[in-house]
Amino acid sequence: MRYISTRGGIAPVRFKDAVMMGLADDGGLLLPESIPAFSAEELESWRTLTYPQLAFNVISRFVDDIPAADLQALIERSYATFNHPEVTPVVQKDGVYILELFHGVTLAFKDVALQFLGNLFEYILHERNERLTIVGATSGDTGSAAIHGVRGKAGISIFILHPHGKTSPVQAQQMTSVLDENVHNIAADGTFDDCQDIVKELMGDLAFKQKYSLGAVNSINWARVLAQVVYYIYAWLRVAEKGQKVLFSVPTGNFGDIFAGYMAQKMGLPIEKLLLATNENNILTRFINQGDYSVGSVVQTLSPSMDIQVASNFERYLYYLFNQDGGRVSAAFTQLKTEGKISFSNEELQQVRQDFCSASVGREETLATIGRFKRETGYLLDPHTAVGVRAAQQLETGTTPVVCLATAHPAKFGDAVVEATGEPVPVPPAIAQLEGLPTRCVRMAADSEQVRNFIIATVG
Numbered sequence: 136m137r138y139i140s141t142r143g144g145i146a147p148v149r150f151k152d153a154v155m156m157g158l159a160d161d162g163g164l165l166l167p168e169s170i171p172a173f174s175a176e177e178l179e180s181w182r183t184l185t186y187p188q189l190a191f192n193v194i195s196r197f198v199d200d201i202p203a204a205d206l207q208a209l210i211e212r213s214y215a216t217f218n219h220p221e222v223t224p225v226v227q228k229d230g231v232y233i234l235e236l237f238h239g240v241t242l243a244f245k246d247v248a249l250q251f252l253g254n255l256f257e258y259i260l261h262e263r264n265e266r267l268t269i270v271g272a273t274s275g276d277t278g279s280a281a282i283h284g285v286r287g288k289a290g291i292s293i294f295i296l297h298p299h300g301k302t303s304p305v306q307a308q309q310m311t312s313v314l315d316e317n318v319h320n321i322a323a324d325g326t327f328d329d330c331q332d333i334v335k336e337l338m339g340d341l342a343f344k345q346k347y348s349l350g351a352v353n354s355i356n357w358a359r360v361l362a363q364v365v366y367y368i369y370a371w372l373r374v375a376e377k378g379q380k381v382l383f384s385v386p387t388g389n390f391g392d393i394f395a396g397y398m399a400q401k402m403g404l405p406i407e408k409l410l411l412a413t414n415e416n417n418i419l420t421r422f423i424n425q426g427d428y429s430v431g432s433v434v435q436t437l438s439p440s441m442d443i444q445v446a447s448n449f450e451r452y453l454y455y456l457f458n459q460d461g462g463r464v465s466a467a468f469t470q471l472k473t474e475g476k477i478s479f480s481n482e483e484l485q486q487v488r489q490d491f492c493s494a495s496v497g498r499e500e501t502l503a504t505i506g507r508f509k510r511e512t513g514y515l516l517d518p519h520t521a522v523g524v525r526a527a528q529q530l531e532t533g534t535t536p537v538v539c540l541a542t543a544h545p546a547k548f549g550d551a552v553v554e555a556t557g558e559p560v561p562v563p564p565a566i567a568q569l570e571g572l573p574t575r576c577v578r579m580a581a582d583s584e585q586v587r588n589f590i591i592a593t594v595g
C-alpha cells in the first residue's frame with residue numbers, strides 16, 4: 136500500500152515512511168492511494184475475533200512493509216496494556232449503546248492509537264537505527280496518551296505543547312508528572328489552535344524536520360487514524376445484525392475520530408450516518424448544517440479536549456469531497472489562510488449532508504445530560520461523551536442502533552461531573568496515584584521560534 140498527500144505534491148510513500156513523515160512534506164496529510172474494502176461475508180466472519188485479532192485483520196490491509204508476525208506481535212503488545220479484556224467494550228444504556236474507549240493507561244480514546252503508534256515508532260527506529268523527535272500539540276488527552284506511549288523508549292524525545300491553564304487539572308497532572316528524561320512538556324500561553332499551528336509550522340520547515348528527525352503523534356499521522364478505524368468495526372460487530380446500518384455519534388474536535396469512522400464506512404461498514412457532535416466550538420456544525428466554514432475564536436468549555444476551531448483532519452475529508460483533487464484542497468487552504476473561511480458549492484454541501492449530520496451541545500445541556508443519565512441509569516458520562524449522547528438523543532433514529540463514542544473517563548473531568556451530579560466522582564487508581572507527584576513543565580509564549588529554540592537546546 137502506498138500513501139499520497141491530500142495536496143498532491145509528493146511522490147507516493149510506503150506505510151513505514153508515511154508513519155515517519157507524519158505531516159506530508161508538501162504540507163498536506165497522508166492517505167492510502169486506494170481504500171481496501173471488505174464484503175458483508177467477511178465482516179460476518181470477524182464476529183468472534185478478539186480486539187487484537189480484529190485490529191490485525193484491519194490494519195494489515197494498509198501495511199505491506201512489516202512482516203505479518205511482527206505486526207501481529209506489535210498489535211498484541213499495544214492492547215495488552217488495556218485494563219478491560221475487550222479493550223473497547225460496548226454497554227447499552229438508556230436506549231443507546233456506549234462504546235467505552237477509555238480503558239487504556241491514560242483513560243481516553245487516544246490510548247487506542249497511541250499505544251500502537253509508540254510501539255510502531257520503536258519498531259521502525261530499531262530497524263533503521265534512527266532517532267526521532269516527536270513534536271505534538273494537545274488540548275489534554277493526546278499529550279498524556281502520547282507521553283505514556285513513548286516514555287522511556289530508546290531513540291525518542293517527545294515535546295508536547297498544551298495551552299496553559301486550559302486543560303483539566305487531571306490532564307495536566309497526567310502529562311507533567313512523567314519525569315522520564317525523554318519527555319518535555321511545554322505549557323504555551325495560547326489556545327490549542329496556536330499549539331497545533333506551531334507543530335505544523337515546525338514540521339513544515341523541511342530542513343528543520345530533517346535535521347532533528349521530527350515526527351508526529353497527532354492525528355495528522357495516518358497511523359493514528361488507522362488504529363481508530365478498528366473500534367468502529369468492533370462496535371458494529373457487537374450491536375448490529377448482518378447488513379444492519381448503525382449511527383455513530385462522535386464528540387468532535389480535531390476531526391480525527393470521526394474521520395476514522397468515515398474510513399470504516401468507505402471500507403464497507405454499514406453506517407447509516409456519522410453524527411458529528413460539537414461543543415460551543417461549533418465551526419464544523421455550522422459547516423454541515425449551514426455550509427458556513429468560517430473560523431471563529433476558541434472558547435473554553437466543559438469539554439476542553441474539543442476546544443478547537445481548525446480541525447486538522449478536516450483536510451482528509453475535503454480530499455474526498457473534492458474528488459481527490461489535490462489542487463482544489465491546496466486552493467481551499469490558501470483561501471482559509473487569506474480569508475479565514477473556505478467556500479463550497481451546493482453539490483459539495485449536499486454530499487456533506489449525506490455523509491454527516493451534526494448538532495452542537497452547550498454547557499447547560501451537557502450538565503443536564505450528565506445529571507439525567509446518572510439519575511436514570513446510574514452511569515457516569517464524561518462531558519465530551521455527554522455532548523455526543525445529547526446530540527444523538529435529539530435525533531429521530533427509529534430502529535437504527537445508535538452507538539455513542541465514550542471518549543474519556545469521567546474522573547478526568549471531575550469538576551464538571553460534580554457540578555452536573557452534585558456527587559463526588561469515584562476516582563480510579565490511575566488518577567488517585569497522581570496526587571502530590573512532582574511535575575516538570577516549561578511555560579512559554581505560543582511562539583514557534585521559542586519552541587524551536589527549546590527543542591534545539593534540549594536535543595542538541
Ligand SMILES: Cc1ncc(COP(=O)(O)O)c(C=O)c1O
Nearest residue numbers: 276387388389390391392440542
Ligand atoms: C475526550 C475527547 N473527546 C473527543 C475529542 C475529539 O476527538 P477528535 O479530535 O478526534 O475530533 C477529543 C480530542 O481529540 C478528546 O480528547
Ligand SMILES: N[C@@H](CCOP(=O)(O)O)C(=O)O
Nearest residue numbers: 273274275276277353354440
Ligand atoms: N483533543 C485532542 C486534540 C489533538 O487531537 P489529535 O487527535 O489530532 O491528536 C487532545 O486531547 O489533545
